[in-house]
Amino acid sequence: MTITVRAAAKFNLHLGVGPVREDGFHPLATVYQAIGLYDDVTAGEADGWQVTLSAEDHIALAEVPTGDDNIVVRAGKALAAHHGIDRAASIEIHKGIPVAGGLAGGSADAAATLVALDRLWSLETSDEDLLAIAGRLGSDVPFALVGATAVGGGRGEIVEPVADNGAWWWVAVGNEQGLSTPAVYRAFDELVGAGVAEPQVPERLLMALEKGDAGLLAEALANDLQAPALALRPDLAQTFADGEEAGALAVQLSGSGPTVLMLCRDAAHAREVAGAMQAKAYDRVWAAPGPVAGAHVVTY
Template sequence: MTITVRAAAKFNLHLGVGPVREDGFHPLATVYQAIGLYDDVTVSEAAEWQVTLTAEDHIALGEIPTGDDNIVVRAGRAIAAHHGIDKAAKVAIHKGIPVAGGLAGGSADAAATLVALDRLWALETSDEDLLSLAGQLGSDVPFALIGATAIGGGRGEIVEPVTDNGSWWWVAVGNEQGLSTPAVYRAFDELAGTEIGDPQVPESLLMALEKGDASLLAEALTNDLQAPALALRPDLAQTFADGAEAGALAVQLSGSGPTVLMLCRDAAHAREVAGAMQAKAYDRVWTAPGPVAGAHVVTY
């Protein structure tokens, strides 16, 4: 028996970052949106943990571990320990989410693994317990379970759905050179200094989502990690300029980068912007709708 669960990439419509805490983490105020780039995770019974990887075109797999340090193995062991069972599984991941791109593909895989093993082993884990396990695995994993559009607090792991009446379209432009999240946060600390307060979610963004107005959303997109990321990778500024020239309503870095997201009016406009970026010799270009569902079973 196999179970396949699909989980989506995330984009931070807003990413507000506060001063580093004593535990080394930064408080966040973020608005997540799940967008239509997906990883599929298929689990089956096995005597020991196994991880296999395949991917769509233009997605490199070299940086993903397949041993015990893969987040899906940690997810599997966490849900087994939670139920007091001694089980293992084979986990086959097919990636459609760019790797190390600021789109939380690893978190999506962890969320999908929790759901898939819950079904495979007929554990009937409560939603509350699944979210608790997800929060132990990483800041973005609880949102990957829920999907749609939501506010994230704490380190991002406290998730609250928000009203989103929009039907949004995005163009995602990947970059073959990764960008270290810890390095971006260090650069943020250096640039921000000590004169920053606790982050807040802007009301203008929540209003844009409630109204479903793309022009209002374009004005409300913000990412506090964008400036430090561009300081580390000034070459990405050209992608921003090319996106604006291609007609995107707004251009923003996804998380800590290096993937760049471009807001479009509708599906036709997204195809136009994607075509313009491809004409400029970008070879990692995807169109994606949002919001989409969180981790969900697609086959039994």
């Protein structure tokens, strides 16, 4: 018996970053949206932990570990420890979310693993306990369980759904060279310093989501990590310029990068923007709707 769970990529519509805390983390005020790029995680019974990988075209797997340091193994062990059981599983990951792209693909895999093993082992873990386990695994893992659109607080692990009446379309443009999240946060600290204010979620962004107004949303997008990321990778500025020339309503870095997201009016506009970016020789271009569901069981 195997269980397959699908989990989506995330995009930060707003990413506000505060001064570094004593524990080394930065407080965040963010608005997450799950978008239609997916990883599928299939879990099956096994005597020991096993991880196998496959991917869609243009998804590089070299940086994804297959041993116990993969987050899916840590997720499975955490779930087993929570229930006081000694079990293992084989985990097959099929990746459609770009690796090391600022789209939280690893977090999506961890969330999918929690759901898959909970079903495979008939554990009936409460939503509250799954979210608590997810929060200990990583800042983006709880949102990968919840999906749709949500406000994130703390270091991002405290999530609460928000009203979103939009049918949004995005074009994601990947980059073959990754960008280190710790390096981007260090650059943020150097650029901004300790005097940065505590972050807040802007009301105008929440209003744009509630109204489902793409023009208002385009004006409200913001990412405090964008400037430090571009300082480390000035070449990404060309992607921004090309996206604007292609007609995107707004262009923003996804998380700590290097993936760039472009807001479009609708599906037809997204196809136009994606085609224009491909014509400029970008080979990692995906059109994706949002918001979409969190981690959920699928059947083939």
